Amino acid sequence: MDDPNTTLTVTLGDLAGKVEERVRSGEYGSPSEVVRAGLEALAREERAFEAELKAKVEEALADPRPSIPAAEVFARLRSRLDEREAREGETV
Template sequence: MATRIAKPVTVTLGAQTERAQRRVATGQYASLSEVVRAGLRALDREEEALDASLKARVEAALADPAPSIPQVEVFAALRAHHNARK
């Protein structure tokens, strides 16, 4: 028998309860705990991908040779654009 490395946690799935139970009933997962763990792993992968994407965009922006635009000019242009749309 496997030993638990953490205490059991109660999770309320609300409207997603039926979806999780269906995955167990179809044999995709052995238990609701496995479904929740798989969901957390998917969330970890999604966050890692987002972090990598954001890091790549920041690196690209920092490497861009175009001259920087002063903040005052950027906000003035945004205000003018917004006012033109009113």
Template structure:
């Protein structure tokens, strides 16, 4: 429940309005405000998981003991791979 210190916020949902209203009509949510709050909580969870994934990937990359490859070698390798996949010359 909103405290007295919180001010109401107006949100324009555009094409998402019908989806929010459908959730209220189904009885899963009491109001569109609850739908929006649930969406923000889901976004918080998604962003936290993404942060964990990125942190793990960075740690994995930093722990990699393979020698560093020059950028030009990486570019030419990617261009060759692209050429093989598309059938177009690099």
């Protein structure tokens, strides 16, 4: 699909109405423009998510506090879950 004029058939289902609405409003000149804009927005969202994830990983790696062993993390989570289940059991 290196050709920018490649034709692709897509089933939009319930989204077809939204595409038609955008074209009718004059916001976009064709359904193709709507789909292209949607794909560009998705690409921006993915880039933003990856940048945020990368920043969080870098922050975690730079954290000087000692690591917590996985077994301890899972034990803490299990304890919290048990406490929550006990509280919910009391209110039912």
